[in-house]
Amino acid sequence: MAVSGPIYADWDPARYGAFRDLRLRPALDLLAQVSELPSGDVVDLGCGDGAVAEALATRFKPEHPLIGVDASAAMLERAAARMTQWANPLYNSLTRADIALWAAETPPALIFSNAALNWLPDHASLMPRLAGMLAPRGVLAVQMPRQEAAPSHRLLREVAEQLFPGRFPVAPSPVLRAGDYAGMLLPYGEVRAWTTEYLQMLDPVLQGHPVRAFTESTAMRRFVQGMTAAEVADYVSAYDAALAESYPALPDGRVRFPFTRVFFILERS
Template identity: 55%
Template sequence: MADTDWNPESYGRFASLRLRPALDLLMRVGDLPEGDICDLGCGAGAMGLILMSRYDGRRIIGVDSSKAMLEKARGTGGYDELVEADIAQWGPENPPALIFSNAALHWLPEHGQLLPRLAGLLAPGGTLAVQVPHQNRAPSHRLWHDLAEQLFPGRFDPGSGPGVLEPVDYHRILSPLGDVALWETEFYQQLPAAGDGHPVRHFTSSTYARPVLQVLDEAETARLVERYDTAMETAYPLAADGSVLFPFRRLFFTLTVR
Protein backbone atom coordinates (compact mmCIF):
# COMPACT_ATOMS: atom_id res chain seq x y z
CA MET A 1 0.00 0.00 0.00
CA ALA A 2 1.06 3.60 -0.59
CA ASP A 3 2.49 5.87 2.09
CA THR A 4 -0.32 7.66 3.88
CA ASP A 5 1.53 10.98 4.17
CA TRP A 6 1.40 13.55 1.39
CA ASN A 7 4.13 13.73 -1.24
CA PRO A 8 5.18 17.40 -1.57
CA GLU A 9 7.08 16.78 -4.83
CA SER A 10 4.14 15.09 -6.53
CA TYR A 11 1.69 17.71 -5.27
CA GLY A 12 4.03 20.55 -6.20
CA ARG A 13 4.32 19.46 -9.83
CA PHE A 14 1.28 21.63 -10.59
CA ALA A 15 1.99 24.29 -7.97
CA SER A 16 1.23 27.29 -10.19
CA LEU A 17 -2.14 25.88 -11.23
CA ARG A 18 -3.07 25.07 -7.64
CA LEU A 19 -2.05 28.57 -6.52
CA ARG A 20 -4.42 30.43 -8.85
CA PRO A 21 -7.60 29.66 -6.88
CA ALA A 22 -5.89 30.60 -3.61
CA LEU A 23 -4.98 34.01 -5.01
CA ASP A 24 -8.53 34.53 -6.28
CA LEU A 25 -9.86 33.71 -2.82
CA LEU A 26 -7.45 36.07 -1.09
CA MET A 27 -8.51 38.93 -3.38
CA ARG A 28 -12.04 38.63 -2.02
CA VAL A 29 -11.03 39.04 1.63
CA GLY A 30 -11.93 42.51 2.88
CA ASP A 31 -10.91 44.54 5.92
CA LEU A 32 -9.97 42.55 8.98
CA PRO A 33 -9.94 43.26 12.71
CA GLU A 34 -6.82 42.87 14.83
CA GLY A 35 -5.53 39.33 15.08
CA ASP A 36 -3.42 36.59 13.56
CA ILE A 37 -3.72 35.13 10.06
CA CYS A 38 -4.18 31.34 10.04
CA ASP A 39 -3.45 29.31 6.91
CA LEU A 40 -5.51 26.20 7.71
CA GLY A 41 -4.29 23.20 5.76
CA CYS A 42 -1.23 25.16 4.66
CA GLY A 43 0.40 22.18 2.91
CA ALA A 44 3.83 22.97 1.52
CA GLY A 45 3.39 26.65 2.31
CA ALA A 46 2.67 28.15 -1.10
CA MET A 47 0.61 30.97 0.47
CA GLY A 48 2.87 31.81 3.41
CA LEU A 49 4.95 34.57 1.87
CA ILE A 50 1.91 35.96 0.03
CA LEU A 51 -0.06 36.20 3.27
CA MET A 52 2.96 37.72 5.00
CA SER A 53 3.27 40.36 2.29
CA ARG A 54 -0.40 41.29 2.32
CA TYR A 55 -0.72 41.31 6.10
CA ASP A 56 2.63 42.83 7.01
CA GLY A 57 3.14 42.97 10.77
CA ARG A 58 0.64 40.25 11.64
CA ARG A 59 1.55 36.77 12.81
CA ILE A 60 1.13 34.17 10.05
CA ILE A 61 0.35 30.71 11.41
CA GLY A 62 0.31 27.58 9.23
CA VAL A 63 -1.59 24.48 10.32
CA ASP A 64 -1.39 21.05 8.67
CA SER A 65 -1.45 17.38 9.64
CA SER A 66 1.33 16.31 7.24
CA LYS A 67 4.89 16.28 8.59
CA ALA A 68 6.30 16.21 5.05
CA MET A 69 4.27 19.21 3.94
CA LEU A 70 5.11 21.20 7.07
CA GLU A 71 8.80 20.57 6.49
CA LYS A 72 8.45 22.11 3.03
CA ALA A 73 6.43 25.00 4.46
CA ARG A 74 9.14 25.66 7.02
CA GLY A 75 11.65 26.17 4.23
CA THR A 76 9.61 28.98 2.65
CA GLY A 77 10.18 31.36 5.55
CA GLY A 78 6.57 32.48 5.22
CA TYR A 79 5.28 31.57 8.66
CA ASP A 80 5.87 32.82 12.17
CA GLU A 81 4.58 29.51 13.51
CA LEU A 82 3.80 26.10 12.03
CA VAL A 83 1.49 23.73 13.87
CA GLU A 84 1.11 20.01 13.21
CA ALA A 85 -2.52 19.27 14.00
CA ASP A 86 -5.69 17.65 12.76
CA ILE A 87 -7.37 20.70 11.29
CA ALA A 88 -10.77 19.29 12.24
CA GLN A 89 -9.80 19.60 15.91
CA TRP A 90 -7.38 22.55 15.80
CA GLY A 91 -7.97 25.60 17.92
CA PRO A 92 -5.87 28.82 18.05
CA GLU A 93 -4.31 30.32 21.14
CA ASN A 94 -5.95 33.66 20.32
CA PRO A 95 -8.96 34.47 18.09
CA PRO A 96 -7.59 35.01 14.57
CA ALA A 97 -8.65 37.79 12.23
CA LEU A 98 -8.60 35.43 9.24
CA ILE A 99 -8.86 31.68 8.84
CA PHE A 100 -7.80 31.04 5.26
CA SER A 101 -8.22 27.53 3.88
CA ASN A 102 -7.31 26.68 0.31
CA ALA A 103 -8.13 23.16 -0.99
CA ALA A 104 -8.17 21.47 2.42
CA LEU A 105 -11.62 21.30 4.01
CA HIS A 106 -13.02 18.86 1.43
CA TRP A 107 -10.88 16.21 3.14
CA LEU A 108 -12.95 16.62 6.31
CA PRO A 109 -16.49 15.35 6.97
CA GLU A 110 -19.46 16.97 8.71
CA HIS A 111 -19.19 20.46 7.27
CA GLY A 112 -22.45 21.34 8.98
CA GLN A 113 -20.62 21.15 12.30
CA LEU A 114 -17.09 22.01 11.15
CA LEU A 115 -17.79 25.41 9.59
CA PRO A 116 -19.76 26.89 12.53
CA ARG A 117 -16.97 25.66 14.82
CA LEU A 118 -14.32 27.42 12.72
CA ALA A 119 -16.43 30.58 12.53
CA GLY A 120 -16.71 30.54 16.31
CA LEU A 121 -12.92 30.67 16.64
CA LEU A 122 -12.66 34.03 14.84
CA ALA A 123 -12.22 37.43 16.41
CA PRO A 124 -15.33 39.65 16.17
CA GLY A 125 -15.56 40.85 12.59
CA GLY A 126 -13.10 38.18 11.44
CA THR A 127 -13.34 36.25 8.19
CA LEU A 128 -13.37 32.59 7.24
CA ALA A 129 -12.22 32.22 3.61
CA VAL A 130 -12.46 28.79 1.96
CA GLN A 131 -11.84 27.23 -1.44
CA VAL A 132 -12.56 23.59 -2.22
CA PRO A 133 -12.55 21.63 -5.49
CA HIS A 134 -16.06 21.03 -6.82
CA GLN A 135 -15.07 18.46 -9.40
CA ASN A 136 -16.29 15.15 -7.96
CA ARG A 137 -18.89 14.53 -10.66
CA ALA A 138 -16.44 15.17 -13.52
CA PRO A 139 -14.81 12.16 -15.25
CA SER A 140 -11.40 13.13 -13.85
CA HIS A 141 -12.61 12.37 -10.33
CA ARG A 142 -15.67 10.14 -10.65
CA LEU A 143 -13.82 7.49 -12.65
CA TRP A 144 -11.27 6.84 -9.91
CA HIS A 145 -14.12 5.57 -7.75
CA ASP A 146 -16.12 3.92 -10.53
CA LEU A 147 -13.16 1.99 -11.91
CA ALA A 148 -11.95 0.94 -8.47
CA GLU A 149 -15.39 -0.53 -7.74
CA GLN A 150 -15.48 -2.32 -11.10
CA LEU A 151 -12.03 -3.82 -10.74
CA PHE A 152 -11.88 -4.39 -6.97
CA PRO A 153 -15.45 -4.47 -5.59
CA GLY A 154 -15.74 -3.50 -1.96
CA ARG A 155 -12.06 -2.58 -1.52
CA PHE A 156 -12.64 1.18 -1.42
CA ASP A 157 -15.33 3.07 0.48
CA PRO A 158 -16.26 6.20 -1.51
CA GLY A 159 -17.37 7.81 1.73
CA SER A 160 -13.74 7.92 2.84
CA GLY A 161 -12.75 10.14 -0.07
CA PRO A 162 -12.88 13.94 -0.25
CA GLY A 163 -16.27 15.55 -0.76
CA VAL A 164 -18.15 18.84 -0.68
CA LEU A 165 -21.74 19.90 -0.21
CA GLU A 166 -23.81 21.80 -2.74
CA PRO A 167 -23.57 25.61 -2.74
CA VAL A 168 -27.10 25.95 -1.37
CA ASP A 169 -26.11 23.84 1.63
CA TYR A 170 -23.12 26.03 2.40
CA HIS A 171 -25.30 29.12 2.20
CA ARG A 172 -27.81 27.54 4.59
CA ILE A 173 -25.04 26.67 7.09
CA LEU A 174 -23.18 29.97 6.89
CA SER A 175 -25.79 32.67 6.43
CA PRO A 176 -26.99 32.65 10.08
CA LEU A 177 -23.40 33.26 11.19
CA GLY A 178 -22.60 36.46 9.28
CA ASP A 179 -22.16 37.97 5.84
CA VAL A 180 -21.60 35.34 3.15
CA ALA A 181 -20.17 35.53 -0.36
CA LEU A 182 -20.38 32.29 -2.36
CA TRP A 183 -19.22 31.62 -5.92
CA GLU A 184 -17.83 29.05 -8.33
CA THR A 185 -15.18 29.34 -11.03
CA GLU A 186 -14.22 26.83 -13.70
CA PHE A 187 -10.50 27.08 -14.43
CA TYR A 188 -9.27 25.88 -17.82
CA GLN A 189 -5.86 24.46 -17.01
CA GLN A 190 -3.29 23.58 -19.66
CA LEU A 191 -1.62 20.42 -18.31
CA PRO A 192 1.74 19.62 -19.92
CA ALA A 193 2.45 16.33 -21.65
CA ALA A 194 3.45 13.47 -19.38
CA GLY A 195 5.89 10.82 -20.53
CA ASP A 196 4.18 8.03 -18.61
CA GLY A 197 0.43 8.35 -18.75
CA HIS A 198 -2.31 10.91 -19.19
CA PRO A 199 -1.67 14.41 -17.76
CA VAL A 200 -5.01 14.39 -15.90
CA ARG A 201 -3.97 11.25 -14.06
CA HIS A 202 -0.78 12.95 -12.88
CA PHE A 203 -2.82 15.95 -11.69
CA THR A 204 -5.40 13.92 -9.76
CA SER A 205 -3.32 11.01 -8.45
CA SER A 206 -1.46 13.17 -5.91
CA THR A 207 -4.70 14.50 -4.40
CA TYR A 208 -8.16 13.11 -5.05
CA ALA A 209 -7.00 9.57 -5.89
CA ARG A 210 -4.82 9.14 -2.80
CA PRO A 211 -7.46 7.34 -0.70
CA VAL A 212 -8.13 4.91 -3.57
CA LEU A 213 -4.47 4.15 -4.24
CA GLN A 214 -3.69 3.67 -0.54
CA VAL A 215 -5.88 0.54 -0.35
CA LEU A 216 -4.34 -1.15 -3.42
CA ASP A 217 -1.09 -3.04 -3.83
CA GLU A 218 1.40 -2.31 -6.60
CA ALA A 219 -0.10 -4.70 -9.15
CA GLU A 220 -3.64 -3.50 -8.47
CA THR A 221 -2.54 0.11 -8.75
CA ALA A 222 -0.94 -0.57 -12.12
CA ARG A 223 -4.14 -2.20 -13.38
CA LEU A 224 -6.31 0.68 -12.20
CA VAL A 225 -3.96 3.31 -13.61
CA GLU A 226 -3.97 1.62 -17.03
CA ARG A 227 -7.77 1.67 -17.15
CA TYR A 228 -7.93 5.24 -15.88
CA ASP A 229 -5.43 6.52 -18.48
CA THR A 230 -7.45 4.89 -21.25
CA ALA A 231 -10.66 6.51 -20.00
CA MET A 232 -8.98 9.93 -19.75
CA GLU A 233 -7.93 9.76 -23.41
CA THR A 234 -11.60 9.82 -24.32
CA ALA A 235 -12.79 12.25 -21.64
CA TYR A 236 -9.93 14.73 -22.10
CA PRO A 237 -8.36 14.31 -25.57
CA LEU A 238 -4.70 15.14 -25.92
CA ALA A 239 -3.42 17.94 -28.12
CA ALA A 240 -0.80 17.18 -30.76
CA ASP A 241 1.99 18.00 -28.29
CA GLY A 242 0.58 15.66 -25.63
CA SER A 243 -0.83 18.40 -23.42
CA VAL A 244 -4.50 18.67 -22.46
CA LEU A 245 -6.91 21.49 -21.69
CA PHE A 246 -8.44 20.43 -18.39
CA PRO A 247 -11.54 22.22 -17.02
CA PHE A 248 -11.58 22.20 -13.22
CA ARG A 249 -14.40 23.69 -11.14
CA ARG A 250 -13.80 25.16 -7.71
CA LEU A 251 -16.19 26.44 -5.04
CA PHE A 252 -15.36 29.52 -2.95
CA PHE A 253 -16.93 31.22 0.01
CA THR A 254 -16.12 33.88 2.56
CA LEU A 255 -17.92 34.41 5.85
CA THR A 256 -17.43 37.57 7.91
CA VAL A 257 -18.80 36.97 11.37
CA ARG A 258 -20.99 39.54 13.00
Protein backbone atom coordinates (compact mmCIF):
# COMPACT_ATOMS: atom_id res chain seq x y z
CA MET A 1 0.00 0.00 0.00
CA ALA A 2 2.67 2.50 0.88
CA VAL A 3 6.25 3.09 -0.12
CA SER A 4 8.70 4.26 2.49
CA GLY A 5 11.00 7.22 2.10
CA PRO A 6 10.64 11.00 1.87
CA ILE A 7 8.73 11.08 -1.42
CA TYR A 8 5.49 9.89 0.17
CA ALA A 9 3.99 11.21 3.38
CA ASP A 10 2.05 8.68 5.42
CA TRP A 11 -1.39 7.54 4.32
CA ASP A 12 -4.73 8.62 5.76
CA PRO A 13 -6.62 5.41 6.56
CA ALA A 14 -9.95 7.23 7.05
CA ARG A 15 -9.89 8.91 3.64
CA TYR A 16 -8.66 5.78 1.90
CA GLY A 17 -11.32 3.68 3.62
CA ALA A 18 -14.18 5.94 2.53
CA PHE A 19 -14.47 3.87 -0.66
CA ARG A 20 -13.74 0.51 0.97
CA ASP A 21 -16.37 -1.45 -0.97
CA LEU A 22 -15.18 -0.17 -4.36
CA ARG A 23 -11.54 -0.82 -3.51
CA LEU A 24 -12.26 -4.26 -2.05
CA ARG A 25 -14.18 -5.69 -5.00
CA PRO A 26 -11.10 -6.09 -7.28
CA ALA A 27 -9.24 -7.83 -4.44
CA LEU A 28 -12.08 -10.32 -4.03
CA ASP A 29 -12.21 -10.86 -7.80
CA LEU A 30 -8.48 -11.61 -7.75
CA LEU A 31 -8.77 -13.92 -4.76
CA ALA A 32 -11.52 -15.91 -6.46
CA GLN A 33 -9.04 -16.91 -9.17
CA VAL A 34 -6.42 -18.30 -6.76
CA SER A 35 -6.45 -22.10 -6.68
CA GLU A 36 -5.01 -24.54 -4.14
CA LEU A 37 -1.73 -23.63 -2.45
CA PRO A 38 1.32 -25.58 -1.28
CA SER A 39 2.55 -25.34 2.29
CA GLY A 40 3.81 -21.94 3.40
CA ASP A 41 2.79 -18.46 4.45
CA VAL A 42 0.24 -16.26 2.75
CA VAL A 43 1.72 -12.75 2.45
CA ASP A 44 -0.58 -9.73 2.11
CA LEU A 45 2.01 -7.48 0.44
CA GLY A 46 1.06 -3.85 0.83
CA CYS A 47 -1.67 -4.85 3.27
CA GLY A 48 -2.62 -1.29 4.21
CA ASP A 49 -5.24 -1.23 6.94
CA GLY A 50 -6.01 -4.92 6.51
CA ALA A 51 -9.01 -4.54 4.23
CA VAL A 52 -8.41 -7.94 2.59
CA ALA A 53 -7.34 -9.74 5.76
CA GLU A 54 -10.73 -11.23 6.57
CA ALA A 55 -11.12 -12.70 3.09
CA LEU A 56 -7.58 -14.10 3.08
CA ALA A 57 -7.90 -15.54 6.58
CA THR A 58 -11.26 -17.13 5.82
CA ARG A 59 -9.88 -18.75 2.70
CA PHE A 60 -6.46 -19.94 3.87
CA LYS A 61 -6.17 -20.11 7.66
CA PRO A 62 -5.33 -22.04 9.78
CA GLU A 63 -3.37 -24.10 7.24
CA HIS A 64 -1.45 -21.05 6.06
CA PRO A 65 -0.17 -18.31 8.43
CA LEU A 66 -1.20 -14.84 7.23
CA ILE A 67 1.53 -12.16 7.20
CA GLY A 68 0.79 -8.49 6.56
CA VAL A 69 3.54 -6.25 5.14
CA ASP A 70 3.32 -2.48 4.65
CA ALA A 71 5.46 0.64 4.96
CA SER A 72 2.78 2.90 6.44
CA ALA A 73 2.76 3.11 10.23
CA ALA A 74 -0.74 4.62 10.19
CA MET A 75 -2.11 1.82 8.03
CA LEU A 76 -0.46 -0.90 10.11
CA GLU A 77 -1.86 0.63 13.28
CA ARG A 78 -5.34 0.36 11.78
CA ALA A 79 -4.63 -3.21 10.65
CA ALA A 80 -3.51 -4.12 14.17
CA ALA A 81 -6.70 -2.64 15.61
CA ARG A 82 -8.73 -4.66 13.11
CA MET A 83 -7.04 -7.83 14.39
CA THR A 84 -8.51 -7.31 17.87
CA GLN A 85 -12.07 -7.39 16.52
CA TRP A 86 -11.90 -11.15 16.03
CA ALA A 87 -11.63 -14.04 18.48
CA ASN A 88 -8.73 -15.36 16.41
CA PRO A 89 -6.46 -12.59 15.04
CA LEU A 90 -6.66 -12.33 11.26
CA TYR A 91 -2.92 -11.76 10.80
CA ASN A 92 -0.36 -13.99 12.45
CA SER A 93 2.06 -11.06 12.25
CA LEU A 94 2.40 -7.57 10.80
CA THR A 95 5.70 -6.30 9.41
CA ARG A 96 6.62 -2.71 8.64
CA ALA A 97 8.88 -2.73 5.60
CA ASP A 98 9.43 -0.99 2.30
CA ILE A 99 7.64 -3.38 -0.03
CA ALA A 100 10.12 -2.49 -2.77
CA LEU A 101 12.90 -4.07 -0.69
CA TRP A 102 10.97 -6.70 1.27
CA ALA A 103 12.11 -10.31 0.99
CA ALA A 104 10.38 -13.36 2.43
CA GLU A 105 12.19 -15.24 5.19
CA THR A 106 10.79 -18.55 3.92
CA PRO A 107 9.26 -19.33 0.49
CA PRO A 108 5.61 -18.17 0.58
CA ALA A 109 2.71 -20.23 -0.66
CA LEU A 110 1.03 -17.01 -1.85
CA ILE A 111 2.12 -13.42 -2.33
CA PHE A 112 -1.12 -11.45 -2.68
CA SER A 113 -0.88 -7.77 -3.55
CA ASN A 114 -3.92 -5.55 -4.02
CA ALA A 115 -3.39 -2.04 -5.45
CA ALA A 116 0.09 -1.66 -3.98
CA LEU A 117 2.77 -2.53 -6.54
CA ASN A 118 1.58 0.26 -8.84
CA TRP A 119 3.46 2.62 -6.51
CA LEU A 120 6.78 0.92 -7.24
CA PRO A 121 8.97 1.39 -10.35
CA ASP A 122 10.77 -1.11 -12.57
CA HIS A 123 8.22 -3.88 -12.77
CA ALA A 124 10.44 -5.80 -15.18
CA SER A 125 12.73 -6.45 -12.21
CA LEU A 126 10.20 -6.39 -9.38
CA MET A 127 7.78 -9.04 -10.58
CA PRO A 128 10.40 -11.71 -11.41
CA ARG A 129 12.05 -11.03 -8.03
CA LEU A 130 8.75 -11.72 -6.25
CA ALA A 131 8.14 -14.78 -8.41
CA GLY A 132 11.55 -16.12 -7.44
CA MET A 133 10.62 -16.06 -3.75
CA LEU A 134 7.68 -18.44 -4.13
CA ALA A 135 7.60 -22.01 -2.96
CA PRO A 136 7.22 -24.64 -5.71
CA ARG A 137 3.60 -24.37 -6.94
CA GLY A 138 3.35 -21.11 -5.02
CA VAL A 139 1.23 -18.27 -6.38
CA LEU A 140 1.84 -14.59 -7.08
CA ALA A 141 -1.50 -12.77 -7.36
CA VAL A 142 -1.47 -9.05 -8.20
CA GLN A 143 -4.05 -6.37 -8.93
CA MET A 144 -3.11 -2.79 -9.87
CA PRO A 145 -4.94 0.28 -11.17
CA ARG A 146 -4.13 1.24 -14.76
CA GLN A 147 -5.84 4.60 -14.80
CA GLU A 148 -3.13 7.10 -15.77
CA ALA A 149 -4.64 7.91 -19.19
CA ALA A 150 -8.16 8.44 -17.79
CA PRO A 151 -9.33 11.99 -17.01
CA SER A 152 -9.29 11.32 -13.25
CA HIS A 153 -5.51 10.93 -13.30
CA ARG A 154 -4.55 12.80 -16.47
CA LEU A 155 -6.18 15.98 -15.14
CA LEU A 156 -4.10 15.79 -11.97
CA ARG A 157 -1.01 16.22 -14.12
CA GLU A 158 -2.47 18.77 -16.52
CA VAL A 159 -3.88 21.07 -13.84
CA ALA A 160 -0.64 20.97 -11.87
CA GLU A 161 1.34 21.89 -14.98
CA GLN A 162 -1.06 24.71 -15.88
CA LEU A 163 -0.94 26.29 -12.42
CA PHE A 164 2.67 25.50 -11.47
CA PRO A 165 4.67 24.90 -14.67
CA GLY A 166 7.61 22.57 -14.17
CA ARG A 167 7.16 22.20 -10.40
CA PHE A 168 5.53 18.80 -10.29
CA PRO A 169 7.12 16.47 -12.83
CA VAL A 170 5.55 13.03 -12.46
CA ALA A 171 7.15 9.88 -13.75
CA PRO A 172 5.01 7.73 -16.05
CA SER A 173 3.00 5.03 -14.37
CA PRO A 174 4.98 1.78 -14.10
CA VAL A 175 1.85 -0.34 -14.65
CA LEU A 176 2.07 -2.25 -17.91
CA ARG A 177 -0.49 -4.06 -20.02
CA ALA A 178 -1.71 -7.43 -18.83
CA GLY A 179 0.09 -9.18 -21.68
CA ASP A 180 3.41 -7.62 -20.67
CA TYR A 181 3.19 -9.26 -17.24
CA ALA A 182 2.30 -12.58 -18.80
CA GLY A 183 5.35 -12.36 -21.03
CA MET A 184 7.81 -11.48 -18.25
CA LEU A 185 6.53 -14.21 -15.90
CA LEU A 186 6.01 -17.14 -18.27
CA PRO A 187 9.53 -18.48 -17.56
CA TYR A 188 8.40 -19.05 -13.94
CA GLY A 189 5.24 -21.06 -14.60
CA GLU A 190 1.65 -20.71 -15.74
CA VAL A 191 0.33 -17.15 -15.98
CA ARG A 192 -3.17 -15.77 -16.34
CA ALA A 193 -3.49 -12.04 -16.96
CA TRP A 194 -6.46 -9.84 -17.72
CA THR A 195 -7.84 -6.30 -17.58
CA THR A 196 -11.18 -5.22 -16.13
CA GLU A 197 -12.93 -1.87 -16.34
CA TYR A 198 -15.16 -1.30 -13.33
CA LEU A 199 -18.00 1.16 -13.84
CA GLN A 200 -18.10 2.73 -10.40
CA MET A 201 -21.04 4.86 -9.36
CA LEU A 202 -19.87 7.57 -6.97
CA ASP A 203 -22.32 9.28 -4.64
CA PRO A 204 -22.33 13.07 -4.29
CA VAL A 205 -20.06 14.50 -1.60
CA LEU A 206 -20.49 17.47 0.71
CA GLN A 207 -17.70 19.45 -0.95
CA GLY A 208 -16.11 19.15 -4.38
CA HIS A 209 -16.42 16.52 -7.08
CA PRO A 210 -16.99 12.84 -6.21
CA VAL A 211 -14.04 11.71 -8.33
CA ARG A 212 -11.76 14.06 -6.43
CA ALA A 213 -12.99 12.50 -3.20
CA PHE A 214 -11.84 9.17 -4.62
CA THR A 215 -8.41 10.26 -5.89
CA GLU A 216 -7.40 12.63 -3.07
CA SER A 217 -6.36 9.73 -0.81
CA THR A 218 -4.21 8.10 -3.50
CA ALA A 219 -3.08 9.62 -6.79
CA MET A 220 -3.61 13.24 -5.76
CA ARG A 221 -1.32 12.95 -2.71
CA ARG A 222 1.91 13.14 -4.69
CA PHE A 223 0.90 16.57 -6.03
CA VAL A 224 -0.62 18.42 -3.07
CA GLN A 225 2.00 17.41 -0.51
CA GLY A 226 4.45 19.75 -2.25
CA MET A 227 2.08 22.75 -2.20
CA THR A 228 1.24 25.47 0.29
CA ALA A 229 -2.29 25.63 1.70
CA ALA A 230 -3.20 28.45 -0.70
CA GLU A 231 -1.81 26.52 -3.66
CA VAL A 232 -3.74 23.43 -2.64
CA ALA A 233 -6.96 25.45 -2.59
CA ASP A 234 -6.33 26.78 -6.11
CA TYR A 235 -5.33 23.35 -7.38
CA VAL A 236 -8.35 21.56 -5.91
CA SER A 237 -10.73 24.19 -7.29
CA ALA A 238 -9.29 23.88 -10.80
CA TYR A 239 -9.23 20.08 -10.62
CA ASP A 240 -12.85 19.95 -9.46
CA ALA A 241 -13.91 22.17 -12.35
CA ALA A 242 -12.07 20.01 -14.88
CA LEU A 243 -13.56 16.84 -13.41
CA ALA A 244 -17.07 18.26 -13.70
CA GLU A 245 -16.61 18.44 -17.48
CA SER A 246 -15.20 14.93 -17.82
CA TYR A 247 -17.52 13.29 -15.28
CA PRO A 248 -20.82 15.21 -15.33
CA ALA A 249 -23.32 14.52 -12.58
CA LEU A 250 -26.41 12.44 -13.23
CA PRO A 251 -29.81 13.86 -12.23
CA ASP A 252 -29.51 12.18 -8.81
CA GLY A 253 -26.08 13.76 -8.20
CA ARG A 254 -24.04 10.60 -8.73
CA VAL A 255 -21.32 10.29 -11.36
CA ARG A 256 -20.21 7.39 -13.52
CA PHE A 257 -16.53 6.67 -12.90
CA PRO A 258 -14.97 3.98 -15.10
CA PHE A 259 -11.83 2.58 -13.49
CA THR A 260 -9.40 0.19 -15.18
CA ARG A 261 -7.43 -2.45 -13.29
CA VAL A 262 -4.83 -5.02 -14.41
CA PHE A 263 -4.69 -8.50 -12.87
CA PHE A 264 -2.31 -11.42 -13.13
CA ILE A 265 -1.77 -14.72 -11.38
CA LEU A 266 1.42 -16.74 -11.63
CA GLU A 267 1.41 -20.38 -10.48
CA ARG A 268 5.07 -21.25 -10.15
CA SER A 269 6.15 -24.52 -11.77
